[in-house]
Amino acid sequence: MAKEKNESNWFMRAWSGLKRWFREMKSELKKVVWPSRKTTTKNVLVAVTVMVGSGIVIWAFDQIAMLIVQTLISIGG
Numbered sequence: 771m772a773k774e775k776n777e778s779n780w781f782m783r784a785w786s787g788l789k790r791w792f793r794e795m796k797s798e799l800k801k802v803v804w805p806s807r808k809t810t811t812k813n814v815l816v817a818v819t820v821m822v823g824s825g826i827v828i829w830a831f832d833q834i835a836m837l838i839v840q841t842l843i844s845i846g847g
Contacts, residue, residue: 805813
């Protein structure tokens with residue numbers, strides 16, 4: 771019987787902690803200042819532009835490196 775009481779206490783403590791965590795999370799989410807649609811759109815466009823630009827730069831370096839390697843291979847052999 772003592773074993774059942776300890777398991778029950780553990781379950782109740784875990785359940786209580788979980789409920790408290792969700793309550794605190796809900797409270798914190800109410801404090802968040804969410805960005806407007808305009809700000810979100812602007813940030814997404816900046817992120818996509820940076821990703822595309824980075825992709826182009828990486829592609830260019832890859833093409834240059836491939837050209838150098840092919841030139842060295844054709845010279846050597």
